[in-house]
Amino acid sequence: MRFVPVLVAALTLLAPLRASAAENAVVLPPPAYDPPAARAGEQKLVVAGGCFWGIQGVFQRVKGVSRAVSGYAGGAKETARYGKVSQGDTGHAESVEITYDPKVVSLGDLLRVYFSVAHDPTQLNRQGPDDGRQYRSAIFVADNEQQKVARDYIAQLSGAKAFAAPIVTTLEPLEAFYPAESYHQDYLLRHPAQPYIVYNDLPKVENLKRLFPSLYRESPALTN
Template sequence: MRRHAALLLAASLTLAGCGVANAAEGVVAAPQAERTARESGLKTAIFAGGCFWGVEGVFSHVKGVKSAVSGYHGGTKRQASYDLVSSGITDHVEAVKVTYDPSVIRYDQLLRIFFSVIADPTLKNRQGPDRGAHYDAKLVPMSNEQLAVARAYLAQMTKSGKWSQPIVTDVVRAKAFYPAETYHQDFAAKNPNHGYIQRWDAPKIAALKRLYPGVYSASFQRD
């Protein structure tokens, strides 16, 4: 992982998850979001929030999440490889497809977790130490219900005034999602001593446990 080894030199940068936790924690979903999030049956949604290791690592510790798969959203299948995407020459973003049980965890609750401990909504084309359009934070709803919730939640965030900078996270329509290479799957769980994981992603998982003990699962969720 040449990219991540080099980026450890950026340790002085603010951790995105810790930097936004208090703000997002205080945002609650609007009534519309509460109503439309009450879906039945397993649902999927895609979240892009910087390096997919941390996004997957956090959501895999959320009760009700059945699977979290790292991959590439958008672009073409031919270019959906780590080397090409990380070079910045494709139209993909690193993303995670989350399958969840809405009777246990609602979509608006996943959004709250996302903006509390994973992604800084005021950053464009970067998160944490990572730079490039393939690290942009995006919400990718997979249904009209999720679309309504996502828009309502971002509007609520903007209205709250808890961020000093404009919120720039986009809601985009779902395109093709390509699972990443096998070695990227469950990366945080399989490589807890990796320097990047310890510096940037372990604190996010710890923040999930601290801020949301009721939904935190110590057991890593897998298919």
């Protein structure tokens, strides 16, 4: 709650950017295949798509998400450190682990937000100003059902030509997720006036609110 007034003030800086942000956000249909969760209780989804600050900031605002943690996936435990991952050769991607209640928000809902407003799935090994394999678009699937929902949705969007360029999102097995250093957690909420956040990430939050009003929550799910 303590971050809300600061974030609202920072959003006033976005007025000149909202038109271009609206153009960059893609309105997508819901997944045709999105069955109820097979297991009871909270579920987890790990996704990557550029700098984890923005991805985390978006999913912290989604109803049904109790926690969104910035971290690393795709590489070894020994290299799951920001300095190492930033070199681009560890196999890791900057990722976010999303903990959610499937009774409130489905896996398909989360993927729709992910492809629509959280990042651009047509950018190969980069995202906006950030370049390197650590910024790739990837879904780290934990089981066969996650893989099927994600694979079918990518096929659905590709068949509908939802984007002007091919989707390059990879589906990779989730071996492990390693939380990032504490100073990366809740970064968008703690630094809403930083130019990088204002230009690259706050428009994503705005688009979430505009395109998914039924999923948007004013009070973010905090990590710390």
